[in-house]
């Protein structure tokens with residue numbers, strides 16, 4: 001698929017919480033925007049070629065705007081994307097946007113949905129809340145933050161709080177005073193689905209305490225953060241885990257990639273991605289982040305032992321899909337289905 005890019009006008013920038021802004025993007029001519037589903041994100045394409053992903057927080061029923069939430073991550077903990085948004089994206093500017101795309105789907109048939117957000121992780125979940133509210137579905141959100149000043153979209157959430165659908169857990173910086181995950185996740189009610197998004201420590205803890213939930217009922221999304229098993233914050237001067245993750249991607253061994261149903265086969269050398277090799281040979285596969293973090297290049301494969309290196313695919317997807325911008329093949333040949 002060829003990447004769709006559209007210029008959008010920045011209509012509003014709002015201070016949502018400490019170091020968190022929301023950006024409201026609209027069609028410059030006032031038209032409707034492409035539809036999206038809750039959990040979707042947009043790409044912001046910077047002039048220097050960088051692409052960053054930000055989740056949409058506004059209701060999917062509102063086709064007149066996209067509202068994204070951005071947390072300012074200062075060096076050395078970030079790659080500079082959010083700093084660039086804070087410094088360069090202002091009201092009245094036109095920005096180059098790709099998407100929307102969704103790797104974090106909401107199951108609207110669930111009997112009940114339970115959400116856990118940490119900080120800026122509220123962004124995709126808020127969109128889901130709006131959708132469930134619209135269709136009259138049962139849900140509860142636990143919002144974890146240090147203090148009130150760190151709660152993004154607080155006015156919107158307080159409306160849900162009045163109905164008992166949002167519970168705030170403000171721990172003052174001490175996780176022991178925060179949400180009791182062991183208790184909250186101990187006994188999943190039948191038909192309940194769990195969604196979470198937040199900083200690595202919280203993500204790791206939720207994964208641990210929900211490991212007994214039925215298969216297919218637990219959904220989560222990283223926002224460009226490291227897997228929870230890895231140390232989350234490097235010391236000053238050290239690369240972040242995301243930077244290390246990207247650095248690691250250049251390392252690999254060579255193998256063949258073949259296209260199913262054709263006699264096309266190409267060599268993928270150790271220092272090149274499968275995606276770049278396929279694109280170079282005329283195959284239209286979308287490329288966005290190039291780092292296994294956005295899902296744009298998701299491709300079906302039918303043969304080969306894949307070494308998954310992305311932060312997007314769910315375990316149940318890995319048997320059939322690969323993100324060829326980062327992942328490698330452990331066997332001699334990988335066969336992809338581009339039909």
Ligand code: FES
Pocket residue numbers: 286287288289290291292293294295296297298310312323324325326
């Ligand atoms: S281009 Fe973003 S995951 Fe491959």
